[in-house]
Amino acid sequence: MDRFAECFSPLVDPRKTQAQHDLTEMLFIALLATLCGATTCCDIALFGRSKEALLRTIL
Numbered sequence: 001m002d003r004f005a006e007c008f009s010p011l012v013d014p015r016k017t018q019a020q021h022d023l024t025e026m027l028f029i030a031l032l033a034t035l036c037g038a039t040t041c042c043d044i045a046l047f048g049r050s051k052e053a054l055l056r057t058i059l
Contacts, residue, residue, distance in 0.1 A: 001058060004028055025059045 005024045013023040030038075032055075033047035048055065 001028070022059075028059065029055060 004027075008024050008027055011023065013019060015023070029048045030044050032051075033044040036047060038044045038047050
């Protein structure tokens with residue numbers, strides 16, 4: 001996860017202070033979901049919810 005975060009550290013979070021979730025973690029979940037076949041934002045959200053326990057051990 002450290003190497004992933006390092007790759008995306010230059011990104012500026014456009015959500016500013018109202019963000020509820022870390023941008024790097026959201027990008028990581030989106031990447032994993034896409035690799036598992038997600039094609040829409042709804043798919044990514046479903047993936048995140050269904051794998052929440054596992055993702056909490058990684059993130």
